[in-house]
Amino acid sequence: MVSVTIENIILRTPDSRFYDIHDVHRYFVANVHCEQVLFTYQYPYVKMPTALGNYLWRDSISLKKSSLLHERDVYSALEITLKKMLVAQSQMDRMIIPDRVFKLDRLDYFRRKSFFSLVYKIISFQDRLQLVSFENLRCKRLEGVGLIQRLACFNAETLKYLFLWRFVLPNENPILVNYSYITGSGQYIPRPDSRYAFLRSLAELRNLRLLALEYAHIADGTGAALLSLQHIMKRAHFRLQLMCRENQIPGRADPALGVGGYDIPDTAWRRVTTTCPDLYLLLAFFRTRNYDDVRRFLTPSMPLREVHLQLGIDLLMEQRQDSDLSCFIRYVAYRYMDTLVTFSIHQWRFVTFPLRRILELMPRLVRLYYVGRVKDAADLRSLFSMIACGVCERLKQVKIQIQDEEDTREYWRKAVETLTEEFTDIMELYNIKFSLTVYKH
DSSP states (O other): OEEEEEOHHHOOOOGGGGGGOOOOOOOOEEEESSSSEEEEOOOOOOSSSSHHHHHHHHHHOOOOOOOOHHHHHHHHHHHHHHHHHHHOOOOSSSOOTTTTTTGGGGGGGGHHHHHHHHHHHHHHHHHSSOOOTTTTBBBBHHHHHHHHHHHHHSSTTOOOOOOOOTOBBOOOOTOOOOOOTTTTTTTOOOOHHHHHHHHHHTTOTTTEEEEEEEGGOOOSHHHSSHHHHHHHHTTTTEEEEEEEEEGGGGTTSSSTSSOOOOOOOOOHHHHHHHHHHTTTTEEEEESSOOHHHTTTTOOOTOOEEEEEEEEEESSSSTTTHHHHHHHHHHOOOOTTTOOEEEEEEESSOOOOOHHHHHHHOOOTOEEEEEEESSSSSSHHHHHHHHHHHHHOOOOOOEEEEEEOOOOOOHHHHHHHHHHHHHHHHHHHTTTTTEEEETTOO
């Protein structure tokens, strides 16, 4: 594949003093199958005749968007790379399609068909493929099912890690949508059921150890999709990662659109907990802010081990958002206090919540991650003092990143330095990885 790295520090800096450089200093270096290719960036600052033109030019440059010429060169290099790999029968341990470089939706019909044909052929001769990531590929339903079928056919004995977060379009869920037999002419064309092919292909991966899926991909309202994966989840220390998005809320989303709307019954999770005692379940909530919506994804019998709550950027501060976060933490502590290992919150200038309460409600946590606003330094001191007392005996890692404002930047800089110096020794004594920083500073 094509891996892109940035070699020039000018490309990474947002400083406006580099806007007046007249030479081409921004570029990408891509490794095209053991060869390095320089893709120039359309950067040199052109003097515009008006002030508005200068502003628009600088604004487009500051966004660091690649030009159409650059994208065409990348796609051509990618196709050449795939053809070289096909001819040379190249073997690999990992196959990761970089979604930041490769945009599938910008390809025409023939380039898209050629890309999947080459990927299918490359997968077919792999002998030691262990990790595959199709995250954010955003392909169509039949294309995604075809990729999983190839992996199940040729790499069922070697594949261990499979990441499928958003690998199909939101309205192309292979379980909820099946319109392959419909044509515009009214002619019936028999094709395999995508639901059966998708689940059967996943079940054929006999050595799989980690599976990352969208919640809607195995939520069918009956639990049959989850139960069909039981025999691969019976393995020791198997990790199942489910992404719960805002447009997949059970009971809120329209199932006819294929984006979600169904849930996984608690009886199915109860059976999975019995048959798969070592299952490591991770739930990531992406921009699901309301407490009532979050609870629709949860059931009491879930073998939940990790919870990641990313609230996104909230432009309008609504009422009771603080109580929503408080209720979510209390509910998770009440239901999953004995099984929960990792708790993570990532919020963007959201309401503040006393961090000490997290460890008071869940003293058996092993890892605590928090990114967001903090009320004051006294809240952090209270949290670290509780850890220093030895109450959380299983705690091994604490990572807190504070989001500050322009007027409180100096205050938090001094507070972070003081608290780090004060509690570093006691954290090392308890063998706890301790990190306290200001976010993006």
